Amino acid sequence: MTNPFKFDFSNLKGDFIGGLTAGIVALPLALAFGDQTALGAMSGLYGAIAIAILAALFGGTNTQVSGPTAPMTVVSASVIASAMLEVGVTDAYEAIGLILATFFIAGAIQVFFGIIKLGRFIKYIPYPVVSGFMSGIGVIIIITQIFPLLGYDASQDVELVTGKLPIAEEQILEGIIKEEAQDGVLKGVMDGTVIQETNARFSAVTAEDIETRAGKLAQRQSKGTVGVFQLLTRPFSFPGGINWLNLLLGIGTVMIIYGFKRITKAVPSSLVALVVLTLVAVFFVEPGAVPVIGAVDGGLPQIRLSFFAALFDLGNLGIILNFGATLAALGAIDSLLTSVVADNITKTKHDPNQELIGQGIGNMGAAFIGGLPGAGATLRTVINIESGGKTKISGIVAGVFLLAVLLGLSGVVSYIPKAVLAGILLTVGIGIIDYKGLRHLRSVPIGDAAVMLVVLGLTVFVGLLEAVAVGMVMATLLFMKKSADIVESEARGESLTEFSQEKPWADEGDLIKRLGDRVYIKHLDGPLFFGFVSSFQAIMRQLPNLEVLVIRMREVPYIDQSGLYALEDAILDLQKRNVAVVFTGMNDQIRDMLERINLIPGLVDTEYVFKDFKTCRSWLSERLEEGNLDQVSDRQQDMPAKIGDNIDEA
Structure with a gap:
């Protein structure tokens, strides 16, 4: 493995410019990815800072710039929602211990992957699996931005919230019983005294409390892919369902992102859209007319150690390991694929196992400050290389730049309209879809096409880990069948040798x-x-x-x-x-x-x-x-x- 503390200062100017440029690109994306989850926009920025610095320092790809990515954010949002459901709360920070424990374990598993040299197996993931997976992520992002663009807030949909009231009451009662069990109040069979105490605590719950929880349940449903389809007609079925000013800001964001690229690529178009439309909202839009990020914590993020308690809670161990393994596997695939892209551009060779260790340490560090987990980011890495970055110093510079923004401009973040972040994410979703693979569906072998489509569908409607697992099994079975067909037809099918001096036929x-x-x-x-x-x-x-x-x-x-x-x-x-x-x-x-x-x-x-x-x-x-x-x-x-x-x- 490579030495993580060996620095090359021969390209300091290029590394500084490359890292600075990548950091500028990362800023709006980090905020948008964070806002995609219940932890909020700043969690994306915290994760981008920790992972960029630590993954660059300990990783095995010199030009890699890491941080929250679209695939990792989609899984993180699912982890957060499941943790909230497991704990029985509607505020993500009430389940922060379980959430951060999962993120920490994901990083630890990645470090373990690197130690046992699992990175070399990335080459065995076939193209249709990667293509279907990435396209599925793109589709998820596009679908889940529909309501934020329309300005539809499910928690304000009276009819929808009313339908959630019985579920909200049930969850509150379950929460009270669980708290009493943890406090040692319930011992064996419940007697009359305990029942009276439970009833007394439940009676203290107000109708407003129940309605608030029901609103958050409705909002959670509207953030999932299946939930969007279930509620797709809701914005059109009651007054105020569509916020037209919010929609115009979102459309304006998309137009600036695509249009500004035609003028110049010297300045990231997503950053231009973020700055310009935030200023428009501040000076020309009446306060409260469109949803904004709102108040955020300034200064350095809080160091969180309480999640270690969740690691030793056997009742939560299953969900931690399940989602932790999902995040670890996804982050490994995402990062190593980006490393391959970097190798192809720079004509260098990364150390896949050291890269996994670096990414794992980065994600563990992000958990300590409440940040989202991430991976090697292709766009940011390519921009870093094209701007002159050649060593790991460039990745560290990107993280330090984001830290400087956090310390100096965190107050400005509260004014950013959510519609702008939704517009940025919409372009991310559109860009991540593998159009080349989809365009050739009718031309490639039917087995490859089937694998791609199955993985895409499972990614969108079932789960990411399940999609990759099923895709790998299908691809393996197809290859085994093809190999068997070759043997049966007495065709030669031995493995190809590595490059060496060719012997003439x-x-x-x-x-x-x-x-x-x-x-x-x-x-x-x-x-x-x-x-x-x-x-x-x-x-x-x-x-x-x-x-x-x-x-x-x-x-x-x-x-x-x-x-x-x-x-x-x-x-x-x-x-x-x-x-x-x-x-x-x-x-x-x-x-x-x-x-x-x-x-x-x-x-x-x-x-x-x-x-x-x-x-x-x-x-x-x-x-x-x-x-x-x-x-x-x-x-x-x-x-x-x-x-x-x-x-x-x-």
Whole structure:
């Protein structure tokens, strides 16, 4: 593992600018993610500060900028809601011990993952699972922002709240009985005295108390995906259901975020929207006309140690471990995928196990100050790299900047309209959906498409951990079936070896000897699938300088969606290096897949796809003798990369 305390000061200016830029981007997102949960906007900022600094200090990816992310926030909101239900309260801070204990355990589990070197297994998560999961997160965020954009407050919906009154009474009575049990009042069978005391305490509960709890129950229902569908018509069914001024602020936020990017990307558009529309609300909107964040605690966050008591409560251990494992697994996947993105941009190699330890320590630290857990954030990491960040100092700078904002501007946060945060989250949800994967649903193998759709549906309507678990099982079964089919048809399907000096096949003769280092022939000897993608990408990165790469696919029986996209990325990278790419010997299934997603002829023209190596060998000899090989790479570079379109990342 890497040394977390080894600093590189050779790029101090670039790291400062990169970290500062990433911190500016993180500010509105942290507040928006916090406001998505019952802990409030400041919990997102607290988490962003702790995780950014600690994960950068102890992590294994030099350019990673961490903090609350969309997937982690969705799960955190579910953890908070479940903890409140378990304790029987409607105020999140009444269940803060159980909530923070869960967040702390999630970080501890991530540290454990790193210690037992579980990070190396991230490469075995297939693309359809990741795609369906991320798209499902995007859909959840979009759905749950409908009511905040409309300004609909379920707690003010009299008809809805009235329907919750019996449940509220029942919960209050259960809470009283539970308190008495904890205080030792209930011993064995309840006698008349205890019943009288319980009745006396329940009689002291006012109608206002019951109505307040019923309002919070209604509000909690309106924050869930299923609840939004159940209450979708409510904003239109009673007077004042839609706050049109609130809706205009939300729409204005979305327009500024997308429109300002067309003007300049030097300043984060989400920050521009946050500042501009908050000023509009302060100076031009009557106080109370739109919901705002409201009063927040200023100065340094409170250190919370009381959650340790919840760790030793055996009655709560089940929910802590269940949700803690969910957050830990999700955070590990989220962070390591971002690390892979950073590696691809910087051409470096992260330490996955050290990264898990860093993320775990960051989440444990966030729990101590009441912050949301998080993970490596793709958008912030990419912005850090593009702005000059190269070492872990950049991630620390991002966290220190947010800390400075907390100390100096926390009073301003109370004036931010919730509609603005909803608009920011709406664009995050739209950006996180994997449009490329959805666009190719009809083109990829039906099994991959089914996995993606099932994971997406389970993510939205059931749960995140369940979605990933089911997706992994489905992908594994599909791969096992495909492998069995290959064996039955007597096709070769052994594992591909790591990059090494290629041994010529019999039909290649002395071609390599004659052509020297101008042409490289790469033999692929098995299925190009999700488990091999990482190794394949490493092979492509290690290729020496050359003029043309011949990829022999005679022994490749099958390619899945992960393999398709890995092949696409490799070709795009090689063409940037002026390397021409040609294929030989691919079977009908593989060629059909490449044509369906327009890799052929979108990136590699059909004239460079040879049925057998004999034809390719003649073509190579002819081109080399005539000196026309440069024309091939130039022509390939001019081809439109129609399947390489990038999508915005959240």
